[in-house]
Amino acid sequence: MKHRHTFICLGSAFALTAVVLGAFGAHALKVILLERGTLETWKTAVDYHMWHALGLLILANLPIHDKIAHFCRNSFCLGIFLFSGSLYALALGAPNWLGPITPLGGLCFIVGWGLLAWKSCKPPVNATN
Numbered sequence: 063m064k065h066r067h068t069f070i071c072l073g074s075a076f077a078l079t080a081v082v083l084g085a086f087g088a089h090a091l092k093v094i095l096l097e098r099g100t101l102e103t104w105k106t107a108v109d110y111h112m113w114h115a116l117g118l119l120i121l122a123n124l125p126i127h128d129k130i131a132h133f134c135r136n137s138f139c140l141g142i143f144l145f146s147g148s149l150y151a152l153a154l155g156a157p158n159w160l161g162p163i164t165p166l167g168g169l170c171f172i173v174g175w176g177l178l179a180w181k182s183c184k185p186p187v188n189a190t191n
Contacts, residue, residue: 137174
């Protein structure tokens with residue numbers, strides 16, 4: 063149960079930063095991002111950042127608290143850093159070698175959702191028909 067609090071805290075912080083970065087990109091950085099042609103990249107980073115922050119909050123509140131659920135939560139956190147973080151950096155002009163990091167973050171998202179689906183769709187061990 064102690065992990066639940068940690069991931070609610072992280073999910074809330076990630077959602078907060080997604081809103082702040084979305085507003086920052088739409089206002090303070092808009093001209094720079096438009097000049098670079100990277101406004102859509104920034105928007106994609108914010109979208110995935112927020113969706114996975116919300117996913118993390120939902121997952122933290124589900125009644126599954128085992129190693130698989132913990133791994134899913136960790137996958138979402140790592141995915142936000144790798145996927146959205148690399149896109150934010152690239153949109154601001156980071157070196158292109160950072161580009162291959164983005165799919166690793168996407169893979170983290172896929173693994174997290176896949177494990178959650180597998181865990182949620184299989185019948186409980188003590189289920190009776």
